[in-house]
Every structure is written in structure tokens, then in C-alpha cells.
Amino acid sequence: MNPLAAYLAVAALLFAIGLAGALIRRNPIIVLIGIELMLNAANLNFIAFWRYGPHPEALTGMIFAIFSIAVAAAEAAVGLGLVIAIYRHAQTFALDKMNRMKG
Amino acid sequence: MHGALAANVDQIFILLRDWVVSFLPAALRPFANAVIGVVAIIGVFPSMFALVVVLERKGVGRIQNRYGPNRVGPYGLLQPIADGIKALIKEDIVPSRADALVHFLAPLVLLITVFMGYAVLPVGRNMELVDMDAGLLFFIAMGAATELAVFMAGWSSRNKYSLLGAMRAVAQMISYEVVLLLSTVTVVMISGSMSLPRIVEAQNRYTGVFPNWYVFTPWGLAACVMFVIAGMAETNRSPFDVPEGESEIIAGYHIEYSGFKFAIFFIGEYLAMISMSGLGTTLFLGGWSAPFSFLTWMPSWFWFFAKVFFCLIVYIWIRGTMPRVRQDQLMNFAWKFLLPFTLLDLLVTALWRFMGEGWLRWVVTTAILVAAWVLLGSVESRRRHFGPRRYRYAE
Amino acid sequence: MSPVFYLISAITLAGSLAAMLLQRTVHCALAVTVAFAGLALLFLSLDAEFAGLVQILIYIGAVAILVIFAILLTRSAGAPRGEVFSPHWKAGVAIAAVLFVVLGGALLRSIAVLPHETAAPAVTMRDIGNAIVGRYVLPLEIMALLLTAATIGGVIIAVLEIGGEK
Numbered sequence: 078m079n080p081l082a083a084y085l086a087v088a089a090l091l092f093a094i095g096l097a098g099a100l101i102r103r104n105p106i107i108v109l110i111g112i113e114l115m116l117n118a119a120n121l122n123f124i125a126f127w128r129y130g131p132h133p134e135a136l137t138g139m140i141f142a143i144f145s146i147a148v149a150a151a152e153a154a155v156g157l158g159l160v161i162a163i164y165r166h167a168q169t170f171a172l173d174k175m176n177r178m179k180g
Numbered sequence: 181m182h183g184a185l186a187a188n189v190d191q192i193f194i195l196l197r198d199w200v201v202s203f204l205p206a207a208l209r210p211f212a213n214a215v216i217g218v219v220a221i222i223g224v225f226p227s228m229f230a231l232v233v234v235l236e237r238k239g240v241g242r243i244q245n246r247y248g249p250n251r252v253g254p255y256g257l258l259q260p261i262a263d264g265i266k267a268l269i270k271e272d273i274v275p276s277r278a279d280a281l282v283h284f285l286a287p288l289v290l291l292i293t294v295f296m297g298y299a300v301l302p303v304g305r306n307m308e309l310v311d312m313d314a315g316l317l318f319f320i321a322m323g324a325a326t327e328l329a330v331f332m333a334g335w336s337s338r339n340k341y342s343l344l345g346a347m348r349a350v351a352q353m354i355s356y357e358v359v360l361l362l363s364t365v366t367v368v369m370i371s372g373s374m375s376l377p378r379i380v381e382a383q384n385r386y387t388g389v390f391p392n393w394y395v396f397t398p399w400g401l402a403a404c405v406m407f408v409i410a411g412m413a414e415t416n417r418s419p420f421d422v423p424e425g426e427s428e429i430i431a432g433y434h435i436e437y438s439g440f441k442f443a444i445f446f447i448g449e450y451l452a453m454i455s456m457s458g459l460g461t462t463l464f465l466g467g468w469s470a471p472f473s474f475l476t477w478m479p480s481w482f483w484f485f486a487k488v489f490f491c492l493i494v495y496i497w498i499r500g501t502m503p504r505v506r507q508d509q510l511m512n513f514a515w516k517f518l519l520p521f522t523l524l525d526l527l528v529t530a531l532w533r534f535m536g537e538g539w540l541r542w543v544v545t546t547a548i549l550v551a552a553w554v555l556l557g558s559v560e561s562r563r564r565h566f567g568p569r570r571y572r573y574a575e
Numbered sequence: 576m577s578p579v580f581y582l583i584s585a586i587t588l589a590g591s592l593a594a595m596l597l598q599r600t601v602h603c604a605l606a607v608t609v610a611f612a613g614l615a616l617l618f619l620s621l622d623a624e625f626a627g628l629v630q631i632l633i634y635i636g637a638v639a640i641l642v643i644f645a646i647l648l649t650r651s652a653g654a655p656r657g658e659v660f661s662p663h664w665k666a667g668v669a670i671a672a673v674l675f676v677v678l679g680g681a682l683l684r685s686i687a688v689l690p691h692e693t694a695a696p697a698v699t700m701r702d703i704g705n706a707i708v709g710r711y712v713l714p715l716e717i718m719a720l721l722l723t724a725a726t727i728g729g730v731i732i733a734v735l736e737i738g739g740e741k
Binding site: 082083084085087090092093095098100104106109113117120128136142149151153 | 588591595600603617618621623625629633637638642645646648651656658659664667670672675678679682689696706714718721722730732
Binding site: 282312313314317318320321322323324325327328331332335343347350354357372373374375 | 601602605608612624625628629631632635636637639640643644647652699700701
């Protein structure tokens with residue numbers, strides 16, 4: 078089997094699992110974990126194409142993945158700060174009940 | 181003849197390994213090379229651990245004006261055997277409410293990540309297990325993965341003190357990890373590579389009789405001091421051992437571990453100390469290169485271990501001498517003093533690199549570093565006014 | 576494909592499934608750490624040495640720790656109170672399944688034309704360093720701004736104002 082296809086299949090499955098988790102769970106921290114999984118799946122895609130694809134630019138895929146990792150870390154930090162602030166306000170995690178902008 | 185003999189003794193372990201591997205078919209040779217290297221690491225460094233434990237207990241004992249252990253064997257040198265037997269036959273108690281799987285896995289994860297760090301250390305000429313292009317990054321990444329094992333241990337024990345110790349340990353480790361990483365970047369800048377054997381080779385030159393080790397340059401000395409302090413904090417050694425202080429939090433994150441699992445934590449901590457010393461030796465003290473140019477006939481692995489032992493003696497000396505640092509003092513120290521100083525050291529290293537050879541760069545860099553040390557230190561040690569303690573939970 | 580690849584992918588997928596399905600949040604965080612480790616090994620098996628090591632350093636060494644700190648600070652570390660899955664979980668699973676079918680279909684259709692160069696691009700650390708401060712210096716500077724903004728923003732959002740709004 079084409080090795081690139083195998084890595085892309087793993088990345089697609091990982092993305093689907095992350096998306097399912099982000100949509101199913103009530104605890105916003107787990108939702109953020111699902112989002113991180115989706116970002117990781119996209120990174121895997123990038124690196125797989127960097128390795129097996131044609132190389133007019135020998136570095137783009139790797140550099141993109143590295144910047145993506147940095148952005149994901151920053152976004153996780155801010156997201157978790159928001160989660161903490163929301164918890165402090167609402168004292169509970171019931172994401173499906175938090176459907177109003179009013180406090 | 182003298183040169184050939186010295187070169188052979190220097191490479192004796194490589195020659196032994198190649199001889200053993202030559203009995204195998206060619207397809208299996210890379211695998212056998214790796215296996216022999218791994219077995220060597222697993223054999224050598226835990227024996228060093230045993231030696232270091234005795235050294236530490238007797239050394240700290242002497243500093244505290246008492247004998248260390250001196251019953252088992254001559255001068256107490258066989259104490260690790262007694263300790264090992266004790267650890268193996270003690271009952272392994274797992275608290276009933278503890279999370280059994282995580283509780284079991286935590287010491288394993290710690291030991292695995294600590295051992296992985298040894299894979300990139302160049303123990304002698306050509307004697308590293310793996311020559312990765314980003315070997316230094318690999319080592320630091322393994323150190324970062326160690327924090328997770330500490331948290332797993334603390335949380336799975338379902339014990340307030342254990343969790344508190346684990347949180348303190350993780351907070352301390354992530355703060356000092358930044359300092360550790362930045363202090364090694366100066367070496368990478370000057371030597372031009374992240375691969376540890378190449379860093380050692382860049383230091384393997386001699387001006388006259390004296391070696392070109394990075395610790396003998398102003399920025400290198402500053403970076404080495406930062407590295408040693410951060411290394412001590414990363415491995416939870418005194419004076420930064422609040423997370424596991426016996427008089428403070430009763431062994432912190434490894435309270436609920438007994439018997440062999442505690443022995444694994446103990447081994448893991450000392451192996452981390454040895455590997456941090458190994459990295460410090462490689463980056464700043466010239467790795468396996470000899471201290472004077474007329475001593476290069478002695479084998480490279482001898483110099484490496486001699487320098488690692490010197491670093492370990494410094495670790496033990498500081499443990500016996502300095503009082504424990506309080507948690508908030510520790511965090512302040514990392515973020516408000518060490519981090520700005522390390523960033524300044526980066527700038528100074530760049531200045532050194534671009535100023536060209538000569539006495540001027542020595543004077544300028546030393547002046548900047550000393551001025552920064554004095555200024556930052558005076559800012560940090562202003563009198564603080566203590567008020568009622570305020571906690572910042574999430575609710 | 577080599578058995579090592581299958582093993583690593585199995586570990587990664589098992590870890591991510593466990594992360595999304597387990598009841599206790601701390602177990603989810605530890606399972607996703609296993610998934611991150613598996614992904615780092617996948618990167619290393621793709622000869623992307625720097626990306627793999629940065630993945631370990633940042634995801635396992637920082638993001639996982641951050642998630643665990645958040646779990647502990649919001650007191651969700653004990654037994655879960657209330658339902659773990661939201662009432663509309665079937666719709667969520669259906670959407671994810673549809674997405675996977677679409678992606679898998681696209682993959683299967685294009686399997687004949689996928690490139691498969693066998694030689695890894697020869698990239699050293701020096702090349703990466705030169706590229707980051709050479710060609711990609713603008714993303715680097717923007718990343719610095721982003722990280723600064725994230726740090727400041729995170730502190731402002733999450734810190735408890737003494738005497739301010741509680």
C-alpha cells in the first residue's frame with residue numbers, strides 16, 4: 078500500500094476522532110483536547126506530504142508543521158484560560174446548558 | 181607506536197563492540213550495534229548510580245560532621261547492595277483508593293524518559309549511542325517528558341500531600357526548563373550545531389596548553405552557572421527539593437510508593453542528576469576532551485567520567501551546604517532573575533561572536549554580564565513587605 | 576508498511592479514542608498524552624526529526640501539563656458530576672463519521688496519483704534555522720507577537736482580580 082496513503086488514513090481517522098470528541102463531550106477541557114487532536118492530525122498530513130511529495134521547496138511542510146505546533150500551544154493556553162474564567166463564573170461545566178450570552 | 185596504542189585504548193569499547201558484532205550476519209549488525217550500546221548504558225550508568233549514592237551519603241555526612249554509612253563493606257562502599265536488597269524485599273503497598281494503572285506506570289515512565297536522555301551523550305570519541313542532528317533538543321524533550329511522570333505519581337496516589345508535592349514539582353520543573361533550554365542555546369550559537377558530538381569537537385582545540393572549553397569564556401561561564409542551577413531544579417535536587425523535602429511535605433509525590441517502586445523513583449532521580457551532569461560536561465566542560473594538550477594521550481572516556489564525577493561532587497557539595505529554597509522564592513528566582521539573565525547572556529554571546537578575536541570582547545562581555553548580575557540581583561533582593569497570603573484558585 | 580508503523584498508529588488511535596471516551600478527565604488527559612507521543616514517533620518515522628522532537632517538547636512537555644493544570648484548577652479531577660456525554664452525542668458521532676467517509680473517499684479515489692518519493696528530503700537543522708530566519712522570518716515575527724499576546728491575554732483572562740470582579 079502506498080505509504081503516504083497509510084499516513085493520510087491515520088491522519089483522517091485521528092481528525093474524525095478529535096471532531097467526534099469535541100462535539101460529544103460536555104466538559105470544555107475535553108473539547109479543547111479534541112481540538113488539539115485535530116490540529117495534530119493536520120500536522121501529520123503536512124509532514125506526510127513533506128516526506129513523500131515532490132520537493133520543489135524542501136522545507137515548507139516541516140516549517141508549516143512547526144509553526145502550527147506553536148500556534149496550537151498558544152491557542153491551548155488562551156482556551157484553557159477562558160475555561161478557567163468560565164468555571165469561576167458558572168461554577169459548573171454543562172456546556173450544553175451554556176447557550177446564552179447572558180451570564 | 182605511542183599514538184597508536186593510545187588511540188586503541190581510547191576506542192577500546194568501539195573495537196570490542198565491532199569484534200562482537202562481526203560474528204553476526206551483516207543484516208543483523210546495525211540492530212546488534214544498537215542492542216550492545218543499550219546494554220552498555222543500562223550496565224554502566226546504574227553502577228555509577230550506586231557509586232554516587234554512597235558518595236553522596238558519605239559526603240553529605242562529612243559536611244554535617246558525621247560519618248556516613250560505614251557498616252556495610254569497607255568504608256560503607258557496599259551500602260547500595262544493602263539498599264537494593266531492602267528495596268526488593270519490602271512489601272509493595274498500593275493505597276486502596278489509588279488509581280492502580282497510573283500508579284504503576286508512573287515510575288516506569290520516569291525511568292524510561294530518564295534513560296532515553298543517555299542515548300545522545302557522547303561518552304567518548306565516537307562513543308555516542310545515536311548521533312542525532314538535534315541531539316540537544318532530544319535530551320531537553322526527554323527532560324520535559326519527565327514532568328508528566330512526576331504528575332502521574334502525585335495524582336494517582338489520591339493523597340493531598342502527594343498531589344501538592346507533584347504540583348509544586350511540575351511548576352518548578354516547567355519554570356526552570358525554560359532557563360535550561362535558553363542557557364544551552366548559547367552553546368548552540370557558538371558551535372553552530374545541535375548535535376552533541378559536534379559540540380564536543382568544537383571544544384576539542386587547544387590554545388597553547390589550555391583547552392577551548394566554553395566554560396572558560398565569560399558567556400560560557402554565565403551559561404554554565406545558569407545551567408547548573410536550572411539542572412539542579414529540574415532534577416528536584418537540593419536546594420530546590422521542596423517537592424520532595426523530607427521535612428516539609430514528607431516526600432511529596434512519592435509518599436505512597438514503597439519497596440521497589442520507590443527504588444525506581446530513587447534511581448530515576450539520581451540517573452537524571454547524572455545525565456544532567458553529563459550534558460553539562462558535554463556542553464560546557466568540553467565533553468571527552470582532555471584538560472591540557474599534553475594529556476590527550478589518556479582515553480577520552482576517562483576524561484568524560486572524570487568530569488561527570490566532578491560535576492556530581494559539586495551537586496553533592498551544594499546539597500550539603502545550602503538551605504532549602506522556599507517555593508515562592510524559587511519561582512521568583514527563576515522568572516525574575518534567571519530568565520532575564522539568560523536572555524542577556526544570549527545577546528552577549530552574539531556580541532562575542534561578532535566582535536572578532538582579541539581582548540576587547542573579553543572585557544566588554546565580562547563587564548555586561550557582571551553589571552547585569554549586580555543590577556538584577558539588587559532588584560531581586562529588595563526588602564519585600566509581606567501581607568496576608570492570597571490564594572488564586574479558579575473559583 | 577512496516578509493523579512498526581502499524582504498532583505506532585494503533586497506539587496513537589487507541590490513545591485518542593480513550594481520550595475522547597473515558598469518564599475521568601485526568602485519564603483523558605493522560606490518554607491524549609499517549610496519543611501525542613505516538614504522533615511524535617510517527618513524525619520521527621517520517622524522518623522529520625525536528626518536528627518530532629518539538630512535538631514531544633511542546634505537546635507533551637507543555638500542552639499536556641497545561642491541560643492537567645486546568646483540570647486540577649477547575650476541580651474536574653474527581654468523579655464526574657452529571658453526564659459525561661452531551662444529550663446530542665449521536666449527532667456529533669454522525670457528523671464525524673460523515674467527515675471521515677468523505678476524507679476516506681477522497682483518499683481512496685486519489686490513491687493512484689499520490690506521490691511516493693522514496694528519498695527523504697535532506698534537511699539539516701542548519702537548513703531549518705536558515706529558513707526560519709531567512710525566508711520565513713515574517714511568520715516568525717508574527718508568531719512572536721502571537722505568543723506575547725497569548726501570554727498576556729491568558730494572564731488577564733484567568734487571573735483572579737483581587738478586589739475586582741469575583
